[in-house]
Amino acid sequence: MSIAWYLAVSAIVFSLGVVGVITRRNPLVVLLCLELMLNGANLSLVAFSRMWGNGDGQILALIVMTVAACEVCIGLGMIVAIYRRRLPIDVDELRELQG
Amino acid sequence: MSAVLFFIAGFGTIAGAVGVVVLRDPFYSVLALVAHLISLAVLFLLLRAEFVAAAQVVVYAGAVMVLYVFVVAYVGGSGAGLSGDEPLGGVSGLGSSASSLRLGGAIAGGAVLIELLIALLGTGLKAVGGYGAAYAPGPRTFGTPAYIGNLLLTRFLLAFEAASFLLLIAAVGAVVLAGRRGGPEDDEEEHRLTSLDLIRPQGTGTTAEGVGGPRR
Numbered sequence: 666m667s668i669a670w671y672l673a674v675s676a677i678v679f680s681l682g683v684v685g686v687i688t689r690r691n692p693l694v695v696l697l698c699l700e701l702m703l704n705g706a707n708l709s710l711v712a713f714s715r716m717w718g719n720g721d722g723q724i725l726a727l728i729v730m731t732v733a734a735c736e737v738c739i740g741l742g743m744i745v746a747i748y749r750r751r752l753p754i755d756v757d758e759l760r761e762l763q764g
Numbered sequence: 765m766s767a768v769l770f771f772i773a774g775f776g777t778i779a780g781a782v783g784v785v786v787l788r789d790p791f792y793s794v795l796a797l798v799a800h801l802i803s804l805a806v807l808f809l810l811l812r813a814e815f816v817a818a819a820q821v822v823v824y825a826g827a828v829m830v831l832y833v834f835v836v837a838y839v840g841g842s843g844a845g846l847s848g849d850e851p852l853g854g855v856s857g858l859g860s861s862a863s864s865l866r867l868g869g870a871i872a873g874g875a876v877l878i879e880l881l882i883a884l885l886g887t888g889l890k891a892v893g894g895y896g897a898a899y900a901p902g903p904r905t906f907g908t909p910a911y912i913g914n915l916l917l918t919r920f921l922l923a924f925e926a927a928s929f930l931l932l933i934a935a936v937g938a939v940v941l942a943g944r945r946g947g948p949e950d951d952e953e954e955h956r957l958t959s960l961d962l963i964r965p966q967g968t969g970t971t972a973e974g975v976g977g978p979r980r
Contacts, residue, residue, distance in 0.1 A: 666770045669885055669892050671811065674774045676880035678781045678800075684873035685785035688866050693790045693836060697797050700824075701781050704804055707816075708777075709884065715811040716889075718897025720911055723816050724920050727912070730816075730823060731927040735934035737828050741835045742941035748839045749942075 671712040679705030690755050692747075696740045703733045770810055776803030790840060794832045801825040812899055815912040 678701055685698030707726045714722025747754060780800025784793045801824045808817035885892065897906075904910045916924045 666767055666810075667893050667895055670770065670774070671807065672884040672892065673881065674777060674807065676877055676884055677778055679880060680873045680877035681778070681781040681785055683876045684869045687869035687872055689785070691790055693832070693839070694784070694793050697784050697790075697793050697832070700797060701784055701800070704801070708804060708807060711808055711811050711813045711816060714813065715896040716891050716894070718899070718906060720906060720915050721920075723813050723907060723912060724915055724923070726813070726816050727819060727916075728923055728927050730819065731931060734823065734828055735930050737831065738934045738938045739941065741831060742938035744835060744839060745942040754839060 668712050668716045671715075672709055675705045675708035675712065677705075678702075678708065690757055692740070692744055692754060692756050692759075695756060696737060696744075699736065700733060703729055766810060769806065773803045773806035773810065776800070777807060790836050791833070794829060794836055797832075798825050798829050801829070811896075812907045814907050815909045816907070818909075 682698045682701030682705060685701060686695055689695055689698060707729055710722040710726045710729070714720060714726075744754065747759070752759065777800055780796050780798075780803060783796030784800065787793050787796055801820060805817040805820045805825070808814075808820060899906060902908075904914075
């Protein structure tokens with residue numbers, strides 16, 4: 666398949682992630698949708714890397730995966746901390762900064 | 765053959781993404797994301813990114829998703845303090861109903877999709893319509909672990925080290941965020957003197973002392 670097909674798939678995955686981040690209210694699912702957006706970007710990076718026959722895009726995809734792992738680590742830690750303080754796990758009710 | 769595989773994997777990727785967004789139970793969302801990641805790894809393989817595909821399956825679909833499953837089981841297990849995720853219920857205090865939020869989300873997502881398709885497919889790059897650069901299979905060609913490792917330790921050494929340091933910071937941050945502070949439930953727990961406390965010197969390693977609790 667030509668590179669354009671892969672790019673189309675990556676665009677669809679990214680916009681599905683955008684829809685999820687906007688509509689879902691559970692922060693766990695919001696984190697999952699962030700993963701979707703990062704994966705869409707990763708797919709386009711690898712596709713462009715294949716297009717030029719150059720490995721730089723794959724290295725960037727690996728770094729993006731590392732950053733995503735860090736983000737998951739911190740995000741899940743925050744969710745566990747929220748749960749420990751008996752706060753509602755809902756992004757709409759957590760919109761105030763006061764503890 | 766590769767076209768058939770592409771359509772199967774592409775369908776799996778998009779279906780998994782739809783499942784993550786649509787499914788109501790966070791646990792099913794995590795499982796849909798696992799299916800999405802595995803399909804995406806197949807797409808990476810089709811793009812000759814062998815090492816990235818392997819890392820995707822091992823790191824993402826393995827380790828990170830296990831972390832998600834643990835947190836979903838921990839947070840979603842007992843109903844206390846969990847309001848759940850109900851896309852149909854009214855959003856409290858926002859002044860707008862959930863259905864208009866979903867409509868706005870769909871409109872925004874569609875706009876982003878159209879913009880991305882214009883940007884990616886309407887580009888002036890002729891090679892987007894092609895099948896990629898020339899590729900000859902071999903032990904050290906494009907995308908193999910040897911190739912990636914060589915790049916990571918020569919041209920991208922700084923990025924590699926920065927990523928490892930970032931992982932260290934994230935691990936420390938997660939421990940600080942999720943760790944218990946103040947000891948386990950000081951006020952409820954009555955201290956009972958046991959015979960072991962009489963012979964044990966101060967400051968020698970009970971769990972309560974380890975987390976900064978009351979010294980006994």
